[in-house]
Amino acid sequence: MAKTNITPREKDYSQWYLDIVDAAEMAEASGVRGCMVIKPHGYAIWELIQAAMDKRIKETGHVNAYFPLLIPKSYLMKEAEHVEGFAPQVAEVTRAGGEELAEPYVIRPTSETIIGATYAKWIKSWRDLPVLVNQWANVMRWEMRTRPFLRTSEFLWQEGHTAHATEEEAERETLMILHDVYTDVVERVMAIPVLRGLKTENEKFAGALRTYAIEAMMQDGKALQAGTSHNLGQNFARSFEIKYTTPDNREEFCWTTSWGVSTRLIGALIMAHSDDDGLVLPPQVAPIQVVVIPIFKSDEERAQVMEAVDRITADWRDRFRWKLDARDHLSPGFKFNEWEVKGVPVRVEIGMKDVAKGTVALARRDVPGREGKSFVEQAGLTERIAAVLEEIQKALFDRAQRFREEHMFEADTYEDFKTKVGRGFVRVFFDGTGEDEDKIKSDTKATVRVLPFDQPEAEGVCFYTNRKTKRQAIFARSY
């Protein structure tokens, strides 16, 4: 009998992804085109990511607030580049209360405009700055083609919006979020290594001066933009008249930023770590870190096994997120598979043999099969599990990093580039224009993911234009 009904990655990566989402009960289709129901297991993962992000957002001086779902259409129209970028994706509300509205509302695709209009009222003096606000919200962008978590018409995210007195301060904020919040959470909590850098003009946020991003590599060698941080310059400040009076009584426009990560991170989590048996979760974002499966035949055995379970789990309450699976109509084998598919990092099996020997069976999700299963003493089990959870967290990051290194290429010529770009990231000297990027994209489906922060000292030759340049870019196909 087949172990799972999950399509192997090698056969069809895209179907594998959909199968994982379904089998692990993370999300399902809804009655609304392009919108998913996030099921409890998927949502619990989101809550853990959210908690880690929220903690760091607050530690870095920001506060949470909430702005409306609906935005007057005229607001969206104010920033020219912004309108052009978002107009095709915006849903509008034209009727309410049984009547045609005098001015339509748009359902927010992002909140720069309504927050800009608000900040114009909040900010009068240099003493009011900086304004450091974040909101957790849903947004809607009408997408032609959707995939659970990776791209849905409605998605959940956080969007930070800050206003500053100087360009330098806004730039510092933009980079601080990228490094200290986004990279920290994605690498340390989600165990996904990221590349950091600047987006090209082609790839930046509509209305931004500059966009910085973290990019993660998926197991099929494609890139996933995992978070973006924008220095908006004075673009929105001018459109919305976000102005302040300086200490020497001059009126100046503010410098604003915005930055966000979304439920797409759950897609990254799946595609970075999971295998053909199901979801694999880093312990820090696992809703259940340890599952205990008791095994017994008679009521008498049950009593003995459960007594041992109570004993070994007595001090777990504040240590682990754990669950006892005592459902007695299901076989142990069924339960093993079910919790594996759902990505639970550690499984403890305990039956009569263990009761007799004072042991348990301990299985690691990141090491499938017999290899990941060992028999350990009940004494000291709590500490042992704590250590194993840390090992798994580290092992997943190391594995993902190794994978990325193995799929990181360099290319000197366009021909060479073409042979490599389908397999991973390609780092090249590049001084091409936006038109060149478009051409490369239509030829190869690859785009500049980032102009990495770690640029070389030495000059090289652009792989596309053959001109000398010091600028390097990382190209990849992306989600």
Added chain:
RNA sequence: CGGGGCGUAGCACAGCUUGGUAGUGCGCUCGGUUUGGGACCGAGAGGUCGGAGGUUCGAAUCCUCUCGCCCCGACCA
């Protein structure tokens, strides 16, 4: 919006060509036996066959219209 496909039980599908009692597997309910890698036996519940119209003695099946969904391509956190 173009190209392709599909709507039959909670899910996956067969039945349609050639009209005649609506089926199979999984799941679900009940009873019993089971339980160290997806247990088994028995009994049972569950359907306006996407919708509307038409042809016919009779339509899941044939015809017309309609609605919805999925996949592939053009947009994107």
